[in-house]
Amino acid sequence: TLSQRLQDTFDALGRGGKVNENDVKNAMRQVRMALLEADVALPVVKDFVGRVSERAVGAEVHKALRPGQQIVKIVHEELAATLGEPGRLNFSGSTKPHVIMLVGLQGSGKTTTAGKLSLYLRREGRQPFLVAADTYRPAAVDQLVTIAKQINVPYHEQGTDKSPVEIAVNGVKAAKEAGAAVCVVDTAGRLQIDETLMDELKRIKEKVNPAEILLVADAMTGQEAVNIATGFNDAVGITGLILTKIDGDARGGAAISMRIVTDVPIKFLGTSEKMDGFEIFHPDRLTDRILG
Amino acid sequence: MLGSSEITDEIWDDIEAILIQADLGVNTTLTLIDDLRSQGITKQEELQVALRGSLQSLLQFPPPLDVSGRELSIILVVGVNGSGKTTSIGKLAHRLMLGRRKVMLAAADTFRAAAIDQLKLWGERVGAPVIANKPNSDPAAVVYDATAAAKARGYEILIVDTAGRLHTNYNLMEELAKIRQVSGKVVPGAPHEVLLVLDGTTGQNALQQAKKFKEMIDVTGVIVTKLDGTPKGGMVFSVFNDLQLPVHYVGLGEGMDDMVLFNPEIFVKSLFD
Numbered sequence: 001t002l003s004q005r006l007q008d009t010f011d012a013l014g015r016g017g018k019v020n021e022n023d024v025k026n027a028m029r030q031v032r033m034a035l036l037e038a039d040v041a042l043p044v045v046k047d048f049v050g051r052v053s054e055r056a057v058g059a060e061v062h063k064a065l066r067p068g069q070q071i072v073k074i075v076h077e078e079l080a081a082t083l084g085e086p087g088r089l090n091f092s093g094s095t096k097p098h099v100i101m102l103v104g105l106q107g108s109g110k111t112t113t114a115g116k117l118s119l120y121l122r123r124e125g126r127q128p129f130l131v132a133a134d135t136y137r138p139a140a141v142d143q144l145v146t147i148a149k150q151i152n153v154p155y156h157e158q159g160t161d162k163s164p165v166e167i168a169v170n171g172v173k174a175a176k177e178a179g180a181a182v183c184v185v186d187t188a189g190r191l192q193i194d195e196t197l198m199d200e201l202k203r204i205k206e207k208v209n210p211a212e213i214l215l216v217a218d219a220m221t222g223q224e225a226v227n228i229a230t231g232f233n234d235a236v237g238i239t240g241l242i243l244t245k246i247d248g249d250a251r252g253g254a255a256i257s258m259r260i261v262t263d264v265p266i267k268f269l270g271t272s273e274k275m276d277g278f279e280i281f282h283p284d285r286l287t288d289r290i291l292g
Numbered sequence: 293m294l295g296s297s298e299i300t301d302e303i304w305d306d307i308e309a310i311l312i313q314a315d316l317g318v319n320t321t322l323t324l325i326d327d328l329r330s331q332g333i334t335k336q337e338e339l340q341v342a343l344r345g346s347l348q349s350l351l352q353f354p355p356p357l358d359v360s361g362r363e364l365s366i367i368l369v370v371g372v373n374g375s376g377k378t379t380s381i382g383k384l385a386h387r388l389m390l391g392r393r394k395v396m397l398a399a400a401d402t403f404r405a406a407a408i409d410q411l412k413l414w415g416e417r418v419g420a421p422v423i424a425n426k427p428n429s430d431p432a433a434v435v436y437d438a439t440a441a442a443k444a445r446g447y448e449i450l451i452v453d454t455a456g457r458l459h460t461n462y463n464l465m466e467e468l469a470k471i472r473q474v475s476g477k478v479v480p481g482a483p484h485e486v487l488l489v490l491d492g493t494t495g496q497n498a499l500q501q502a503k504k505f506k507e508m509i510d511v512t513g514v515i516v517t518k519l520d521g522t523p524k525g526g527m528v529f530s531v532f533n534d535l536q537l538p539v540h541y542v543g544l545g546e547g548m549d550d551m552v553l554f555n556p557e558i559f560v561k562s563l564f565d
């Protein structure tokens with residue numbers, strides 16, 4: 001863990017040895033390594049370590065009784081501050097149904113999350129409605145319909161012959177007619193560099209005017225987290241992040257990267273394959289695991 | 293980035309940045325750079341050549357899959373959720389069938405919604421029969437039935453799709469070990485290949501995934517998917533070096549032709565694109 005590493009670094013200086021500013025520099029190197037090993041993106045790490053270093057110098061950590069612990073405390077605080085407040089869903093405005101679009105890379109967990117989110121919404125007293133707008137992946141519509149039936153949530157699908165834009169528009173209409181409070185639109189996984197598919201997302205957004213566009217991202221994402229989040233944000237403007245597969249042992253540094261480059265809150269965590277594997281995000285859930 | 297003048301600290305930083313951002317990981321990157329620094333190179337172009345050479349020397353062209361010379365060969369496909377197993381099976385079946393092999397698929401993901409439907413659609417797409425039971429039935433039983441069907445109908449390769457699972461879930465890893473065991477009971481020596489499908493966008497956790505899957509079910513090779521995106525797939529270096537797992541194929545898209553044989557030269561070159 002980072003604490004152990006810093007402990008070792010400072011212990012190695014020998015008993016009674018005075019810690020100097022160079023030793024703090026070495027400690028910052030340890031922090032940098034720990035964050036990179038946790039998959040935080042390099043540019044984000046550099047920036048983050050810069051801030052921690054400033055605070056460490058400012059706090060005169062080299063004069064502290066326990067410099068290693070002091071630094072860990074600073075890193076912890078900076079991480080928590082960066083990860084930010086648990087995000088809430090934004091349902092301001094009276095037009096119902098409020099539309100939530102789920103977007104992201106292939107296989108990140110959107111369709112499964114659409115189900116989980118619907119269940120969560122219903123528990124919160126907001127009647128959900130699901131729309132199967134992925135016409136590309138084989139059996140994607142079947143997957144969403146199966147999930148919708150499992151959790152007893154009404155849905156709209158039009159097979160795979162119509163355009164996703166048309167299905168989304170009709171889906172929101174159907175949700176309105178069903179008196180639903182929130183309409184969750186599942187979209188096909190796509191690369192942020194695929195202009196045609198990113199345009200499709202823009203068109204869906206234009207037509208359904210979503211209250212939320214949530215980027216569903218895999219907690220084990222590596223260095224490309226920055227480009228992925230930026231790509232989706234620049235194209236359609238995301239309003240929140242959902243980090244999935246947190247039940248694995250990936251350190252989850254991608255969360256920091258995505259949060260920093262989009263300045264968008266992390267709203268939920270996916271914690272299992274089941275429909276109840278869904279939690280409201282809280283920074284404590286991630287700070288410890290990122291630091292290892 | 294490299295011209296024809298001397299090598300500055302900034303150049304070393306640039307190289308470090310490229311490798312780290314390609315998901316090679318801190319340890320692999322530092323080891324590589326230390327090794328390069330100790331070579332006493334003075335010119336930038338020489339460094340360029342040495343760097344690529346070092347990277348390439350860490351990889352190998354894969355051997356062919358062990359699916360010939362017997363009545364029936366079984367390939368078990370495994371990996372964490374959403375990595376691209378089912379899609380890769382479609383692509384692999386297509387490749388093998390282009391090579392005139394008779395391929396059958398087994399839908400042993402009986403858990404996830406529409407997993408069986410998805411594999412059946414792929415089977416239709418590439419022209420391979422799919423053996424399946426009901427959803428939520430025993431995956432090992434599907435393997436058993438599929439093996440019997442393959443033998444009876446003279447199919448030479450059976451590819452088994454399994455449910456995605458996190459290597460941290462002990463029960464699911466046990467289930468996978470059991471599926472592996474069952475295939476060995478019906479065909480001695482099976483499975484002849486256990487291919488781990490790794491999502492190319494994954495960071496350092498890929499090594500952990502590979503370690504655990506290898507430990508629990510003796511993975512024999514790797515497929516890395518989704519490298520048509522911006523990720524470079526650098527975790528391949530540690531997976532290959534630490535675990536000696538050959539990287540057989542790279543997924544470059546969602547269609548049945550979007551998978552290529554792993555090529556160390558092309559792979560290394562793309563790190564610098």
Ligand SMILES: Nc1nc2c(ncn2[C@@H]2O[C@H](COP(=O)(O)OP(=O)(O)OP(=O)(O)O)[C@@H](O)[C@H]2O)c(=O)[nH]1
Nearest residue numbers: 106107108109110111112189245270271272373374
């Ligand atoms: N363990 C775990 N598995 C998850 C979680 N969320 C999703 N999954 C699994 O991840 C896999 C992919 O999920 P999907 O919902 O199909 O992903 P997707 O983003 O819709 O995929 P595409 O539509 O192909 O882009 C499935 O096996 C899910 O069961 C999670 O939080 N934890």
Ligand SMILES: Nc1nc2c(ncn2[C@@H]2O[C@H](COP(=O)(O)OP(=O)(O)OP(=O)(O)O)[C@@H](O)[C@H]2O)c(=O)[nH]1
Nearest residue numbers: 106107373374375376377378379456518543544545
């Ligand atoms: N761009 C791209 N997408 C891919 C590639 N391989 C798979 N996919 C997509 O990734 C998503 C998940 O693929 P699946 O084949 O369902 O993955 P899986 O491992 O079987 O998923 P589970 O069974 O749920 O664990 C789908 O949308 C695929 O089309 C690839 O090489 N490139």
Ligand SMILES: [Mg+2]
Nearest residue numbers: 110111134140
């Ligand atoms: Mg989906």
Ligand SMILES: [Mg+2]
Nearest residue numbers: 377378401407
């Ligand atoms: Mg699958």
